[in-house]
Amino acid sequence: MRDGEEARAGRALLDWYDRQARDLPWRVSPARRAAGEQPDPYRVWLSEVMLQQTTVATVRDYFRRFTERWPDVGALAAAADADVMAEWAGLGYYARARNLLKCARAVAFEHGGAFPRTAAALAALPGIGPYTAAAVASIAFDEAATVVDGNVERVVSRLWAVEAPLPGAKPELVRLAGRLTPAQRPGDHAQAMMDLGATICTPRAPVCALCPLDDVCAARARGIAAELPRKAPKPEKPTRHGLIYVARNARGDVFLERRPDRGLLGGMAGFPGSDWGESPSPCPPFAAGWVEAPSAVRHTFTHFHLVLRVFAAEVEGPGFTPRANFRPGDLPTVMRKVWDAAQSAFVSQPG
DNA sequence: TAGACGTGGAG
């Protein structure tokens, strides 16, 4: 893109968005927006937090369940921690759920129940960083904030053919994205950039033939669109090992613990076990006839692979979660895999 | 500031 083409490109992008905007549960369509309908800041905020590093397809059902159960920020602020963590189970990055509650309570009890209306004020709330602050401020409150997520980084790096690799190039991409941000309809512009990145200007095989900006795109002109943005190589994932223990009693009650708020799977329910490292020692939570499940659980987190040996036992004791209160779906995915693996150990022993 | 922090789908 050359100097002076920003305004024309911005208009072409909004024209495309007016025709192509995806229908999303948290979105007010351009037509409804033009008719004066305002997006609900609560729904915008909730969707943006859920969408952090998470696909639209995954978020849809979670968003529906959350908004049905907690229709406004006051309802969410009044929710029990365990209920919110259970509803978030499977969505990942569980610090988001902990910060979601902190943020809802801050809005409800320190801001009179209304979200702050500027990106600067929003960014002071838990779980709201530069991206989410700009997204909520522009979409819900029409602030001309520059929204930069992974989509925008990709689109901008291609429009200007920025060859410097991420994350070092981030400040330059933010600066360029700012040149494209319009004073009018900044929220629709932001959503248009992200829709474009998600549907046309995709990571592997961009569909430049359908792109409303192809005539101003420098990477397209040079035939290097699919190579951008360049990224620094990622460190290799180590493999860690662990032992984990699934106990139930004769009534089908289950022994669970709540993990500490900090760290991996923080605040989530799970089964007790060893640390995850090189070669952990056995550490059953109590004596029982532990039987090892025939196959270990394998799971990959963002920064390491995990192999868990699963031990199961039927045993009586205190502190079990009643069967009626236990749903595997309330567990993080790796713990759900452990639960599934334990079933084959249970069926192989009497009872 | 670079590493921690989940998961599921695509290629």
Added chain:
DNA sequence: TCTCCAAGTCT
């Protein structure tokens, strides 16, 4: 099977 990656934030 395996790597990449998706509307990032926190420390």
